[in-house]
Amino acid sequence: MARFRHTEQHQRRFRDRQHELLEKKAGETGAGEPAGRDGQVISHHGRELLVEDAQTGETLRCVARRTLGTVVTGDRVLWVEEAHGNGAIVAVRPRISLLQRPDPYGKPKSVAANIDQVLIVVAPRPEPNPTLIDRYIVATLALPATPILVLNKTDLPETGACRRLLDEFAALGIERIETHALAERPDPSMDDGLDTLRARLAGHISLLAGQSGVGKSSLVRQLVPAAAPAVGDLSDQSGEGRHTTRASTLYHLPAGGDLIDSPGVRDFGLWQISPDDLARGFTDIREHADQCRFANCKHRDEPGCAVRHAAEQGKLSLRRLHSYLSLLETLETERR
């Protein structure tokens, strides 16, 4: 079978067709095809999607028409029924945001759509990776969305060291919330931080992001009482009692808003980030850059560099500066 090629003309035609479908009211027909019903993608795993019908709240498995491109958890869609009770997504509503990262082959991989907050979850164990946090912050601000740092597993003795590590992000003005996500608390008087988190999540569409094992799914279980792995859930459970999340899944919060759990990452690369986007994620560096001798100072080895001077004096984290320089270098190589 000849592979279907998406020429410019084709893509334009499909965009027009999508537009036409979106303009129609549900149930109306056009060109022999039902306009589709409104829904929200609540889980995706590869090409398999779970869609929640906007009216009935029922979920069904769907595939997306190939011509639509990427369809991802959080997307608002129009779908039609197909044989065997499955569905097909025929149109995707315009998004407010789409978080993407490069896959190992350098192609964009979509994480979630329409989010306005990213909870960057870290824990004393597994050991945090500060440059991963740097990149999450840059990608979140570029969406644009609000990053929030969540320090989970505050019951563990290494919490103090973890707190100190996160202090270098304080200069960015990013909120930090400390949580404990297990039902049994070692000390019942200890604040589990969940009420603070609930208040921040209400009315927003938030993504839980971070390394595997930091407690993202455990937080979901505390925040969404009805979140026990739903029937038809696309996630899968690995052996040995570990429940590594395999699919991004959206949950409705009791106080309004949605929370998306995503599979843990080992790494998070930046996708289509400009040097300006990068600078926005490093305001701690930008703060000193005004005083550099040269307006176009790159803070590498220029004389009179106020940024390096600040780092040497301990007014700026040297690790953050190195991270910024290395990310900038990667961006510049990619753009060449």
Ligand SMILES: Nc1nc2c(ncn2[C@@H]2O[C@H](COP(=O)(O)OP(=O)(O)OP(=O)(O)O)[C@@H](O)[C@H]2O)c(=O)[nH]1
């Ligand atoms: N001590 C302690 N353990 C926790 C806490 N929260 C979660 N855990 C444990 O940490 C382990 C990993 O938790 P998960 O919620 O599956 O982590 P995750 O971030 O969803 O991991 P992935 O799905 O692989 O990305 C489990 O054994 C949890 O019981 C906490 O606050 N304190």
Ligand SMILES: [Mg+2]
């Ligand atoms: Mg998980």
Ligand SMILES: [Zn+2]
């Ligand atoms: Zn400089």
